[in-house]
Amino acid sequence: MQPLIEQPQFLLEPKSLYIFENQPIQLECKAIRTRQIFFNCDNKWVPENEHIKSTEINDRGVNVIITKIQLTVEQVESNAYKCFCQAWSATGGTLxxxxATIEIAYLDKIFEWEPLKTDSVIGKSVELRCRPPSGNPYPKVTWLKDNRPVEINRNGRFILSNENSLLIAQVRKIDAGNYTCVASNIAGSYSSEPAELIVHDNRGWSDWQPFSECKGIPCSTGRQRRVRTCLNPPTVTNRPSCDGEHMQERECPVPCLQDSPKVQDVPISEWSTCVGSPCQIGKQKRVRLCSKQTPCNTEEIEERDCSVPCTNSNTSNGIYSDWTNWSTCRLPECRSSRTRQCLQEPCRDYLIETRSCKENFCSSTFVSSSTLNAVVYSSAGIGVLIFLLLAILFVIICCRRRQRLPTKK
Known part of the structure; x- marks a missing residue:
């Protein structure tokens, strides 16, 4: 018959803990029906002289073996440091x-995001952002208002978001003050710089101004707008402090232009190209060709609104002065010109125009520069050719004279 093997039973097992500087931790095991207990940390048996052993008798009169060890941060090499204890009974049983996992606790000093000065309007909501510094375990965030704890309540006006920001609903005048974000864990506690919350009275909007003049192509549907002003002061973060839009637009009928008094038998030019910003209302002109034979009883230049076509470019052409009078005909091209000035950039059209002069306006005796150049180059070519012929003739004469000289014997 085989002897009965009695198995140990643990009453207390080691727990996972955090360890940090100057704060050693203690692991403890309790077991019954055992003779001894040893700890194993980081896959190594802890030396026997580092074990703190004791015994006690429990309420049932059973002998309890107690074993403890102490660890310091210098002994823990990484956050993967693990320990367990093993018990042996007198009959050979083991358990x-x-x-338990031992992790190094720490808390950095620098916040990832500190709350900033902000403002709000009475009755609005506001958010004070805070991102705590990195730490192990992850730090807990609390808030202070004027160095007093803020009561966080999900059913109340002060709520802590999942990102640790402080949300204040239905802001009141008494909510103004300095708010501080506090991050803490077992390794310590750090506070952010105070951030001021300014609360303004909600004065709302001014009255709407009258609608503007109806803009558009005559005898068609145009648009007009009206605006209002937010009476609340500008916010620190440039966020809108009034609900709603500050401008309204609506369609409107554009009145037709009154016909000008007709002038019989006076020719008139076509309407010019519509000038202005793309997709906006521009201007175009036409001119009456008045003369002594056909005098004008109305203005020589007519102007009207027009719709400027939209383009892919976001910039429009510039503004120009009127053209000057045509100049007198100039030689040698026999052309006249006129100019204008750029009054506002960007100017992309020509600032100078030229045209051919009519017959008998230019002298026919003028020799153009191209003709003069041809004459010069022709004369130069002839001179070079004569020089070459004279050189060849000189060489031939020299050779013949040399042949006539008697040779020495």
Whole structure:
């Protein structure tokens, strides 16, 4: 008959803990029906002289073996440091406890995001952002208002978001003050710089101004607008402090232009190209060709609104002065010109125009520069050719004279 093997039983097993500087931790195991308990940390048996052993008798009169060890941050090499204890009974039974993980606790000093000065209007909501510094375990965030704890309540006006920002609903005048974000864990506690919350009275909008003049192509549907002003002061973060839009637009009928008094038998030019910003209302002109034979009883230049076509460019052409009078005909091209000035950039059209002069306006005796150049180059070519012929003739004469000289014997 085989002897009965009695198995140990743990009453207390080691727990996972955080460790940090100057604060050693203690792991403890308790077991019954055992003779001894040893700890194993980081896959190594802890030396026997580092074990703190004791015994006690429980309420049932059973002998309890207690074993403890102490660890310092210098012994823990990484956050994967693990320990367990193992018990042996007098009859050869053995039992291993659960494994405890020992992690190094820390807390940085620098916040990832500190709350900033902000403002709000009475009755609005406001958010004070805070991102705590990195730490292990993850730090807990609390808030202070004027160095007093803020009561966070999900059913109240002060709510802590999942990102640790402080949300204040239905802002009141008494909510104004300095708010501080506090991050803490077992390694310590750090506070952000105070951020001021300014609360303004809600004065709302001014009355709407009258609608503007109806803009558009005559005898068609145009648009007109009206605006109003937010009476609340500008916010620190440039966020709108009034609900709603500051401008309204509506369609409107554009009145037709009154016909000008007709002038019989006076020719009139076509309407010019519509000038102005793309997709906006521009101007176009036409001119009456008045003369002594056909005098004008009305203005020589007519002007009207027009719709400027839209383009892919966001910039429009510039503004120009009127053209000057045509100049007198100039030689040698026999052309006249006129100019204008750029009054506002960008100017992309020509600032100078030229045209051919009519017959008998230019002298026929003028020799153009191209003709003069042809004469010069022809004369130069002839001179070079004569020089070459004279050189060849000189060489031939020299050769013949040399042949006539008697040779020495």
């Amino acid at each position: 291993k406890s659960r494994t």
